[in-house]
Amino acid sequence: MDVKIPELPFPLRTYGPDGHWDHENDVLSGWAG
Numbered sequence: 001m002d003v004k005i006p007e008l009p010f011p012l013r014t015y016g017p018d019g020h021w022d023h024e025n026d027v028l029s030g031w032a033g
Contacts, residue, residue, distance in 0.1 A: 003028075 002011040003021040005028065012021045012030075021030045 002013050003023050004011045005023050012028075014020060014030075020032075021028070
């Protein structure tokens with residue numbers, strides 16, 4: 001899953017089956033398995 005954030009010049013990409021990024025209400029959160 002890629003997350004595109006307008007303030008960053010590149011997308012955030014998860015690696016592995018349990019990685020996850022979320023960007024909501026100007027808050028970025030991520031976790032790994």
